[in-house]
Amino acid sequence: MDTQTSAQVGTNSKSLNPIQLRDQLEQLARGAGINQWDLGASCSTDTSVQVDRGEAKQMKGAQRSAITVRVWNGDGLVGVTSTSDLSGPGLAKALEGARDASAFGNADETPAFSPLATAPLATLEQPIHRPQSILDLLATLKDAERQLLDRHQAIGTVPYNGLAQRSSERLYLNSDGACRHQQLTTASLYLYARAEETGRKPRSGGAVRLAYGASDLDIAGCIDEAAERTIAHLDYAPIDTGHYTCVFSPEAFLDLVGAFSSLFNARAILDGVSLSSRESLGEQLAAPFLSIHDNGLNPGNVGASAFDGEGTPTKPLALLEGGVIQHFLHSEATARAFGVSPTGHAGMGSKVSVGPDWFEISATPGSDGGQQGLNHLGAASPLVLIESLSALHAGVKASQGSFSLPFDGWLIQNGQRRSIEAATVAGDIRTLLKGLVGFEGPAKVTPDGLCPHVWVDGLSITGEA
Amino acid sequence: MVLSPLAGGFDTTWRSRLESLLSSGRGSGADLVEVFLERTDHIGLLAEQDTITSVSPAFGMGAGIRVFRGDRDGFVSTNDLSDAGLLHALEQALGMLGLAPIASAVGSFEGLKDLRDFGASKTDWLQRCPEIQEATGTLLEGTAALERHGHHLQARRGSYARDWQEVLAAASDGTFARDIRLHQSLGLNVLAADGDHRAGLGRRYGTSGRPDDLRQWDADGSAQEVCSSAGTMLYADYVEAGQMPAVLANRFGGVIFHEACGHLLETTQVERGTTPFADKVGDLIAHEAVTAIDEGLSDGAFGSLCMDDEGMEPQRTVLIENGVLKRFLSDRAGELRTGHARTGSGHRQGHSFAAASRMRNTFIAAGPHSPDELIASVDQGLYCKSMGGGSVGPTGQFNFAVEEGYLIEDGKLTKPVKGATLIGEAKEVMPRISMCANDLELAAGFCGSVSGSIFVTVGQPHIKVDSITVGGR
Numbered sequence: 001m002d003t004q005t006s007a008q009v010g011t012n013s014k015s016l017n018p019i020q021l022r023d024q025l026e027q028l029a030r031g032a033g034i035n036q037w038d039l040g041a042s043c044s045t046d047t048s049v050q051v052d053r054g055e056a057k058q059m060k061g062a063q064r065s066a067i068t069v070r071v072w073n074g075d076g077l078v079g080v081t082s083t084s085d086l087s088g089p090g091l092a093k094a095l096e097g098a099r100d101a102s103a104f105g106n107a108d109e110t111p112a113f114s115p116l117a118t119a120p121l122a123t124l125e126q127p128i129h130r131p132q133s134i135l136d137l138l139a140t141l142k143d144a145e146r147q148l149l150d151r152h153q154a155i156g157t158v159p160y161n162g163l164a165q166r167s168s169e170r171l172y173l174n175s176d177g178a179c180r181h182q183q184l185t186t187a188s189l190y191l192y193a194r195a196e197e198t199g200r201k202p203r204s205g206g207a208v209r210l211a212y213g214a215s216d217l218d219i220a221g222c223i224d225e226a227a228e229r230t231i232a233h234l235d236y237a238p239i240d241t242g243h244y245t246c247v248f249s250p251e252a253f254l255d256l257v258g259a260f261s262s263l264f265n266a267r268a269i270l271d272g273v274s275l276s277s278r279e280s281l282g283e284q285l286a287a288p289f290l291s292i293h294d295n296g297l298n299p300g301n302v303g304a305s306a307f308d309g310e311g312t313p314t315k316p317l318a319l320l321e322g323g324v325i326q327h328f329l330h331s332e333a334t335a336r337a338f339g340v341s342p343t344g345h346a347g348m349g350s351k352v353s354v355g356p357d358w359f360e361i362s363a364t365p366g367s368d369g370g371q372q373g374l375n376h377l378g379a380a381s382p383l384v385l386i387e388s389l390s391a392l393h394a395g396v397k398a399s400q401g402s403f404s405l406p407f408d409g410w411l412i413q414n415g416q417r418r419s420i421e422a423a424t425v426a427g428d429i430r431t432l433l434k435g436l437v438g439f440e441g442p443a444k445v446t447p448d449g450l451c452p453h454v455w456v457d458g459l460s461i462t463g464e465a
Numbered sequence: 466m467v468l469s470p471l472a473g474g475f476d477t478t479w480r481s482r483l484e485s486l487l488s489s490g491r492g493s494g495a496d497l498v499e500v501f502l503e504r505t506d507h508i509g510l511l512a513e514q515d516t517i518t519s520v521s522p523a524f525g526m527g528a529g530i531r532v533f534r535g536d537r538d539g540f541v542s543t544n545d546l547s548d549a550g551l552l553h554a555l556e557q558a559l560g561m562l563g564l565a566p567i568a569s570a571v572g573s574f575e576g577l578k579d580l581r582d583f584g585a586s587k588t589d590w591l592q593r594c595p596e597i598q599e600a601t602g603t604l605l606e607g608t609a610a611l612e613r614h615g616h617h618l619q620a621r622r623g624s625y626a627r628d629w630q631e632v633l634a635a636a637s638d639g640t641f642a643r644d645i646r647l648h649q650s651l652g653l654n655v656l657a658a659d660g661d662h663r664a665g666l667g668r669r670y671g672t673s674g675r676p677d678d679l680r681q682w683d684a685d686g687s688a689q690e691v692c693s694s695a696g697t698m699l700y701a702d703y704v705e706a707g708q709m710p711a712v713l714a715n716r717f718g719g720v721i722f723h724e725a726c727g728h729l730l731e732t733t734q735v736e737r738g739t740t741p742f743a744d745k746v747g748d749l750i751a752h753e754a755v756t757a758i759d760e761g762l763s764d765g766a767f768g769s770l771c772m773d774d775e776g777m778e779p780q781r782t783v784l785i786e787n788g789v790l791k792r793f794l795s796d797r798a799g800e801l802r803t804g805h806a807r808t809g810s811g812h813r814q815g816h817s818f819a820a821a822s823r824m825r826n827t828f829i830a831a832g833p834h835s836p837d838e839l840i841a842s843v844d845q846g847l848y849c850k851s852m853g854g855g856s857v858g859p860t861g862q863f864n865f866a867v868e869e870g871y872l873i874e875d876g877k878l879t880k881p882v883k884g885a886t887l888i889g890e891a892k893e894v895m896p897r898i899s900m901c902a903n904d905l906e907l908a909a910g911f912c913g914s915v916s917g918s919i920f921v922t923v924g925q926p927h928i929k930v931d932s933i934t935v936g937g938r
Contacts, residue, residue, distance in 0.1 A: 052736065052737070055537070056537050056561075057537075057736070058538060058539075058540065058819065059538075059539045059540070059561035059562075060539075060540045060541070060542075060819065061539075061540070061541040061542070061554075061557045061558070061561070062541065062542045062543070062817055063541075063542070063543045063544065063545065063554075064542075064544060064817065065544050066525075079520065080520070080521055080522075081521075081522045081523065081524075082521070082522070082523035082524075082525075083523060083524050083525055084525035084526060084527060084544045085524065085525060085526055085544070086544075093524070094524075097522045097524070098522075100522075100597075101520045101521075101522055101597070104517055104520040104597055104598075104601060105520075106516055106517065106518050106519075108516055109518070134560070134561050135560075135561075135563070156738065157737070157738045157739075159737040159738060159739045159859050160737075160859060192859060194738070194739065194859050194860060201860065201890070202741075202859075202860040202861070203860060204858065204859045204860050241706050241707055271513060271620060272619045272620040272656065273619075273620050273656055273665075349519065349521060350518075350519050350520055350521060351511065351518045351519035390856065390858065390864065391854075391855065391856045391864045391865075391866070391886075393854055393856075394853045394854035394855055394856065394864070394865060394866040394886075395864070395866050395886050397665060397884075399620075399656050399663065399665045400663040400664065400665055401663070402703070402883075402884050404866070404884050404885065404886040404936050404937060404938075405886065405936075406862070406864045406886065406888050406936070422862060422888055422889075422890075422934070423888075423936075424706075424864075424886050424888060424934075424936025424937075425936075426703075426706070426884060426886070426936055426937055426938050427938070460706060460937070460938040462706035462707065462934060462935070462936040462937060463934075464708065464934050
């Protein structure tokens with residue numbers, strides 16, 4: 001009997017049961033006199049391995065479950081509670097907690113159900129993979145580590161590495177009958193090597209790969225990229241402090257745009273912490289050939305969600321076209337405040353967060369695309385190739401527009417590239433976006449989006465020379 | 466029998482359940498089995514301008530089971546605290562090490578020792594904390610004080626978080642300990658804007674084990690401090706980049722030691738081969754002016770603990786004494802793999818992370834000088850009054866941001882400057898900390914690393930770094 005009362009309702013060890021969970025909540029809500037509620041739930045099973053010079057370093061497994069319940073009280077105010085306890089008593093306590101919290105709901109801005117919470121969802125091509133045994137994952141990672149160590153005698157360790165797989169489910173339900181459910185499997189591999197030559201400083205480099213299952217991971221490509229990046233940085237030199245033309249790798253430029261995504265975030269605009277305002281739609285923010293779209297449905301976005309935290313379908317959205325701001329990212333509440341439709345970028349809470357999905361950065365069709373024929377290895381004057389940025393959490397002041405960030409990269413002169421010992425790049429995002437020179441090469445698919453190499457004029461580089 | 470854990474906490478019925486689990490693990494061939502149980506109760510509040518815009522309660526529970534064999538380990542976490550759920554997790558952890566669970570196995574496990582209950586006197590902590598009504602009122606006092614003291618404020622925010630945690634650590638070496646922890650933190654942030662000038666600044670305050678802390682908060686004084694800094698920085702120029710001496714203020718200035726050196730003295734880094742100090746115990750690795758300490762004992766400090774997450778009481782660990790490396794911070798796995806004795810530093814964000822060696826309250830000890838003497842010793846340099854976050858990479862390169870800086874010219878503070886990022890390498894910067902002042906103070910912070918985000922304290926007196934790379938424009 002005890003087992004029955006505290007058994008996981010709506011779940012078993014492997015999956016959520018939307019119907020059972022909805023029925024349970026309806027019953028609990030009726031009993032508590034709650035007429036309007038919604039719920040976001042997730043559960044996942046993860047396994048991961050790390051290795052250290054041919055031996056297993058750590059093997060991990062996790063079964064996680066989590067729900068967030070929102071309740072609207074008689075005055076229309078919203079309260080929320082989250083828990084990892086999906087037992088019957090846990091759900092009852094969550095509902096009770098949300099109802100209590102609703103007494104402190106914000107009367108000036110009350111979330112509502114998304115009008116699109118029952119709209120059709122896009123069909124995602126996301127094959128479901130059976131998980132591999134953890135010992136198979138271990139064997140795969142040991143082999144990958146060995147191959148990477150064998151690439152160069154200076155590579156002594158791969159201190160940061162991991163092979164992980166996840167099987168997960170997400171659910172959105174509301175008392176108006178919305179029911180969203182998504183299953184997903186993903187796998188990831190990361191390899192960050194450390195190399196050191198006698199009398200020289202240690203250097204590091206790495207690579208990441210994502211796929212829908214461990215068997216689909218591009219392991220050879222990950223080893224190649226990690227080795228190439230690590231070895232290329234062995235021959236380093238300090239750089240003189242000054243202003244340089246910079247070429248951002250796709251990963252680095254996407255990181256920078258992501259760090260300043262409050263430019264396009266309606267929540268940040270309403271809160272007064274964005275550089276943009278309500279009136280910024282139609283404003284020339286960047287060079288007239290820059291397009292930035294948010295498109296979580298791009299097939300390159302491994303692990304895409306078909307709906308957001310409020311059940312709104314994910315969809316492509318033009319943020320910048322020809323350098324001009326076209327749209328903002330919205331939740332239900334911000335969309336209502338702006339008189340538009342939700343865009344599928346909401347989280348879930350009493351104050352709903354808004355965030356980007358996956359960026360597509362390219363030249364605007366019909367524009368001149370900026371300077372043509374750019375090739376950093378053929379550049380006449382010195383330029384800096386920024387491979388990756390660090391410490392974005394500390395060095396980006398999104399509400400001020402400024403950044404000052406350590407980076408890994410190369411100084412390129414006369415067709416030769418040499419790794420930079422240690423340096424920072426600093427500037428203002430609006431000046432940077434308006435100062436784009438053009439694009440180089442084809443767009444690359446990365447975990448954060450799609451982007452080519454991007455040239456920018458006159459950024460401040462601080463080196464140790 | 467399955468208990469509903471949230472109803473009654475980790476009561477005495479857990480002893481037999483855990484002993485059965487640990488015995489089963491040992492009997493299946495594990496050298497050591499460790500179980501970490503957790504219940505949490507969190508509330509987060511946000512005030513914007515003069516309105517409470519978010520009240521976010523959360524509660525949870527879970528277990529982390531770790532199995533050691535030789536120097537290898539397998540770790541499994543679960544939200545399912547039923548007998549079946551825990552046994553399933555144990556079997557998975559055993560399987561990771563190639564061990565087959567043996568039904569009714571009885572290994573060489575002598576049972577759990579008497580419970581060391583650090584939580585016995587803390588059972589009323591949660592009830593003694595302010596109710597939501599009181600907490601929201603205090604938070605609104607803070608944002609109102611920002612309005613009174615600030616100029617050109619475009620946004621005012623106050624945030625409050627209360628994290629309550631009950632933990633039970635049990636292991637097949639007999640370890641059996643329970644604790645209740647309480648952390649509260651308050652933040653005030655403003656964004657000031659005047660034409661093209663913008664400055665965003667904030668301060669966070671945090672304590673542990675003080676249910677009445679929010680009631681003691683000086684909202685007006687905190688708001689004055691934030692507004693004063695924002696007003697100064699609003700019209701500040703960007704710092705000019707280069708190599709220069711720097712004086713770092715006390716309190717959160719301690720982030721330089723935390724990032725530049727502290728992480729490299731965790732056995733986690735020794736295991737990975739990513740610390741340059743692995744074989745340097747007894748060597749001079751810093752200037753003789755530097756003595757650095759990590760401890761978990763300071764009353765009320767954010768990083769203090771009565772026991773670590775492996776059931777061990779924390780210690781006061783002298784890391785560096787007069788420039789000489791003395792100790793590393795070690796946890797159970799660190800001791801097993803590196804030989805450095807445990808220091809009560811095994812810490813984790815929660816049950817879904819395996820414990821790792823982590824810093825607690827970490828600071829550079831006070832020196833003989835006054836802060837003015839440090840500033841007076843610099844001809845041209847940077848004074849870092851307030852620091853932002855930072856990080857350290859796999860080769861020991863560290864960085865951190867300066868929130869509020871001033872130029873030092875001819876031994877005196879002159880113009881405010883912004884946009885500075887300090888970078889360097891531990892091996893190079895530690896010998897350059899040449900002067901320490903006599904005004905040691907601590908500051909609360911959060912540290913994210915291999916075992917998740919944890920509550921820590923950083924600290925130092927004013928210190929002088931003879932030369933450091935200042936990134937700017």
